[in-house]
Amino acid sequence: MALPNIDDAATKFAKQVNDALTAFRADAAKKDNKKPEELADLKVKVSTLAVTKVRKPKEQAEQIVKGVSWTCSSAHMSDNARHVDLSKDGKYVVAPSKDLSADEFKAFKDAWNAAMKANGLLNYKAKDGYDEGDAYHLELPDAKLPVSDKRVQECLTEYADMTRNDGKKKNVAFEKDSTIKKWLDDWEKKNSK
Numbered sequence: 764m765a766l767p768n769i770d771d772a773a774t775k776f777a778k779q780v781n782d783a784l785t786a787f788r789a790d791a792a793k794k795d796n797k798k799p800e801e802l803a804d805l806k807v808k809v810s811t812l813a814v815t816k817v818r819k820p821k822e823q824a825e826q827i828v829k830g831v832s833w834t835c836s837s838a839h840m841s842d843n844a845r846h847v848d849l850s851k852d853g854k855y856v857v858a859p860s861k862d863l864s865a866d867e868f869k870a871f872k873d874a875w876n877a878a879m880k881a882n883g884l885l886n887y888k889a890k891d892g893y894d895e896g897d898a899y900h901l902e903l904p905d906a907k908l909p910v911s912d913k914r915v916q917e918c919l920t921e922y923a924d925m926t927r928n929d930g931k932k933k934n935v936a937f938e939k940d941s942t943i944k945k946w947l948d949d950w951e952k953k954n955s956k
């Protein structure tokens with residue numbers, strides 16, 4: 764079965780979350796005898812930053828070296844992942860669990876989880892539900908690439924070259940995985956200068 768389109772899924776997802784957040788704001792205002800506009804405005808938006816869309820193997824390796832990704836098997840490389848960012852009164856929210864009030868966070872998380880389910884989207888671990896490890900990343904099922912995939916091999920090669928030959932800092936968490944560790948050990952035997 765063909766995968767649904769990630770842009771369609773992310774757009775529908777964002778609309779559903781925003782509808783729920785608008786309803787939450789109206790309810791909260793009613794309880795406080797206020798107008799909705801007097802309360803914080805929570806909104807999500809599909810990110811248009813290039814790095815949150817499709818990535819080439821080298822770009823993926825750069826994300827790992829930067830310490831903002833921990834995998835060469837990323838769904839971004841098969842163009843099956845998007846980021847949907849949350850803002851509060853127009854300001855990007857870094858960590859919803861810390862930067863929102865308890866009520867706001869609950870409303871946001873509930874809306875997020877429901878919209879994930881409704882649109883068949885998974886978190887960065889390819890699992891159900893909101894996960895703040897990489898909060899705004901959403902992907903389609905079966906989108907992660909196997910190590911044998913040519914793009915993953917290229918990403919590993921780029922990473923190895925950057926960290927072994929160009930003096931870039933290793934990503935310790937990334938190298939913890941036993942398959943990756945073995946791949947890098949083998950690469951070093953063959954390629955280290």
Ligand SMILES: [Zn+2]
Nearest residue numbers: 839844846900
């Ligand atoms: Zn991502």
